[in-house]
Amino acid sequence: MSVHKEIKRITTNTLQEMKQNGEKIAMLTSYDFSMATIVDDGGIDVILVGDSASNVMAGHETTLPITLDQMIYHAASVVRAVKRALVVVDLPFGSYQGNSKEALNSAIRIMKESGAHAVKLEGGSEVKESIDRIITAGIPVMGHLGLTPQSIYKFGTYTVRAKEEAEAKRLKEDIMVLQQAGCFSVVLEKIPASLAKEVTASVKIPTIGIGAGKHCDGQVLVINDMIGLTKGFHPRFLRQYLNLFEEISGAVKAYVKDVKDADFPSEKEQY
Numbered sequence: 001m002s003v004h005k006e007i008k009r010i011t012t013n014t015l016q017e018m019k020q021n022g023e024k025i026a027m028l029t030s031y032d033f034s035m036a037t038i039v040d041d042g043g044i045d046v047i048l049v050g051d052s053a054s055n056v057m058a059g060h061e062t063t064l065p066i067t068l069d070q071m072i073y074h075a076a077s078v079v080r081a082v083k084r085a086l087v088v089v090d091l092p093f094g095s096y097q098g099n100s101k102e103a104l105n106s107a108i109r110i111m112k113e114s115g116a117h118a119v120k121l122e123g124g125s126e127v128k129e130s131i132d133r134i135i136t137a138g139i140p141v142m143g144h145l146g147l148t149p150q151s152i153y154k155f156g157t158y159t160v161r162a163k164e165e166a167e168a169k170r171l172k173e174d175i176m177v178l179q180q181a182g183c184f185s186v187v188l189e190k191i192p193a194s195l196a197k198e199v200t201a202s203v204k205i206p207t208i209g210i211g212a213g214k215h216c217d218g219q220v221l222v223i224n225d226m227i228g229l230t231k232g233f234h235p236r237f238l239r240q241y242l243n244l245f246e247e248i249s250g251a252v253k254a255y256v257k258d259v260k261d262a263d264f265p266s267e268k269e270q271y
Helices: 014-021 033-041 068-080 100-113 125-136 148-157 164-179 192-202 246-261
Strands: 027-031 046-049 086-090 118-120 141-146 185-189 209-210 216-222
Touching: 014 027, 014 086, 027 148, 033 046, 033 068, 046 068, 068 086, 068 100, 100 118, 100 125, 100 246, 125 141, 125 164, 141 164, 148 209, 164 192, 185 192
Parallel strands: 027 046, 027 216, 046 086, 086 118, 118 141, 141 185, 185 209, 209 216
Antiparallel strands: none
């Protein structure tokens, strides 16, 4: 019997057991009550309330504009729906970088005001002080290495990271720093599969990949991309399981036609 099926509530400890047992961890994003209800009911292990809400919910070009208050709003909506999954919330850009006291305050606000179970932040050794403070306060932290979208203006591109030896070496060092600091898991985004395999084998904590190959301990995708709500986004790492854009668009057109033709509501649909 898999660890995942026996557990009533997934915890950070469950993920550790899953890695030890060689059982893959399934993670998806959610940003609202309705979607989180469906995702949790579908048996997901981890729900990430991602700062990707900035893109898919608010229509921003990057993840940078979303605020801490907005992240808390999305997180609280998700937590109200979830009965089983571990809920992890992204600390948004500007809420933790360069100031470990602010990082702690941001994390405390997320935990207190949303009821979430953990926070996630981007970066390696440069955010170690913030991670130390947050973990010392008893708040679980998930790390994030490789392509870190909050640093998009520094990178200047969303292409694969750590292909060069120097950056790969830095990533290997950083994941050790994160493990030592007490992170319970690390997301690896858009790095070569061979590097992801190597670092996954080198650490005791679970790695969750997005565009990092099949050797990570788990996988994460943005729900809106995975179910085809977003139009025209087809990176190599994305497997699209539905095309909801077309389905919903078709439903809207059918509704418009029925209203215009005075076909809706019918006799049966009125009081």
